[in-house]
Amino acid sequence: MQVSVETTSALERRLTIQVPAEKVDTAVDERLKQTARRVKVDGFRPGKVPMNVVKRRFGDSVRQEVLSELMRNHFIEAVTQEKLNPAGTPEIEPVKMNAGEPFEFTATFEVYPVVELKSLEGESVERPVAEIKDADVEELITDLRKQRATFVETDKAAETGDQVKIDFEGFIDGEAFAGGKGEGYDLTLGSNSFIPGFEDQLVGSKAGDSKDVEVSFPEDYQAADLAGKAAVFKCKVHAVKQQQLPELNDAFFAQFGVAEGGESAFRAEVRKNMEAQLKQATRNATKQAVFEALMKANPIEVPRALISGEIDNLRRQAAQQYNLGQDFDIGQIPADLFKDQAKNNVTLGLLVGEVIKANELKADDALVDELLNEMAGSYQEPQKVVDYYKSNPEMLRQVQGAALEQQVVDKLLSQAQVTDVTKTFRELAMPGQ
Known part of the structure; x- marks a missing residue:
């Protein structure tokens, strides 16, 4: 076998592989003999078909079959011989296939980049830190009460946080437009569920009021025919309802799994959950900062084939998230979205792999147990959850992967210049809320 390697781009290689004619002929003859032993041809007993008949009937198809196998096998031998690391499936094309002549084919593919990993020495990484204050606990308890609030009709003027029952119809240039009408709609003022400015103009209204609400649709509004246009909504207020929070009592606590111990036990449970949430949020934010620094310090070119494969993974995840079904063609989702x-993802995966290899990291059993216990802590019977994960190799590998990833983060943090940045609980654990 003769092999030549051509570098066609930073990561693309083209192999030209030549297989001696006698090797091809030997393989074809052997395959024809195997064929002769098993084929059935009218007029001949099984296994007694003359070779010239077998060649005439099956020679072309057998040769094609043999050449396909030779291309696959010799491609593997060639990349091993040349110490190449293919990324993705090669494009293999025959070049010379004439009988009695050396068989020649090309294989074009990308290779994994050679990464000369740079340390994070001198790189700045901001690590968020936060602590849970009593005010944070009170604020979260208020949020929990609001989630289970009821609304009671009142004669007072509507305020932000109140709910108004309205009929409305929208007009542009005096003409009603499709989708702009509703009746008996319960709108919570301040929820930002309507276009900007709408809810603000209903603050101060009372039951029985009629009001024209003047707004403009955002430029990026999903309905292109309405985007950027000024509109008037004629509204009729039927009722104003004031938010009524549930009392902090045993019935309320029971909704959160606190069956005894009263308010002190409930508050302790809330703080415990907040601490777990904060720990996870801190870990995630730190990991993101470290990985961003790692990619900044190590710009690399990545194979298109790996990016394409990851796009398909993200498409599948999106299809599952939106319950599009097993038969949905993920190719319908535009690749540019991902x-x-x-x-x-591919860049980070390659770099993290290099960190693991360079530092000979393996999942630490103690850290695996710590992550398992954290995960199981939110369940009523934590030990059963831990036992389940440990008895399921696939589930356990996921936790081991998370532990190994955390070890990578810790290793990189030890190299970087770390600055702690103080955040509030809500900023770190509940961004955007």
């Missing part, structure tokens, strides 16, 4: 994320 291109940047896929490239980042």
Whole structure:
């Protein structure tokens, strides 16, 4: 076998592989003999078909079959011989296939990049830190009460946080437009569920009021025919309802799994959950900061084949998230939606792999147990959850992967210049809320 390697781009390689004619002929003859022993041809007993008949009937198809196998096998031998590390499936094309002559084919593919990993020495990483204050606990308890609030009719003027029952109809240039009408709609003022400015103009209204609400649709509004246009909504207020929070009593506590111990036990449970949430949020934010620094310090080119494969993974995840069904063709989801994320994921995966290899890291059993216990802590019978994970190799590998990832983060943090940045609980654990 003769092999030549051509570098066609930073990561693309083209192999030209030549197989001696006698090797091809020997393989074809052997395959024809095997064929002769098993084929059935009218007029001949099984296994007694003359070779010239077998060649005439099956020679072309057998040769094609043999050449396909030779291309696959010799491609593997060639990349091993040349010490290449293919990324993705090669494009293999025959070049010379004439009988009695050396068989020649090309294989074009991308290779994994050679990463010369740079340390994070001198790189700045901001690590968020936060503590849970009594005010944070009170605020979260108020949020929990609001989630289970009821609304009671009142004669007072509507305030932000109140609910108004309205009929409305929208007009543009005096003409009603499709989808702009509703009746008996319960709208919570301050919820931002309507277009900007709508809810603010209903503050101060009372039951029985009629009001024209003047707004403009955002430029990026989902309905292109309405985007950027000024509109008037004629509204009729039927009722104003004031939010009524549930009392802090045993019935309320029971909704959160606190069956005894009263308010002190409930507050302790809330704080415990907040601490777990904060720990996870801190870990995630720190990991993101470290990985961003790792990619900044180590810009690499990544194979298109790996990016394409990751795009398909993200498409599948999106299809599952939106319950599109097993038969849904993920190719219908535009690749551009995931291109940047896929490239980042592949880049990060290659770099994290290099950190693991360079430092000979393995999942630490103690850290695996710690992560398992954290995960199981939110269940009523934590030990059963731990036992389940440990008895399921696939589930356990996921936790081991998370532990190994955390060890990578810790290793990189030890190299970088770390600055602690103080955040509030809500900023870190509940961003955007």
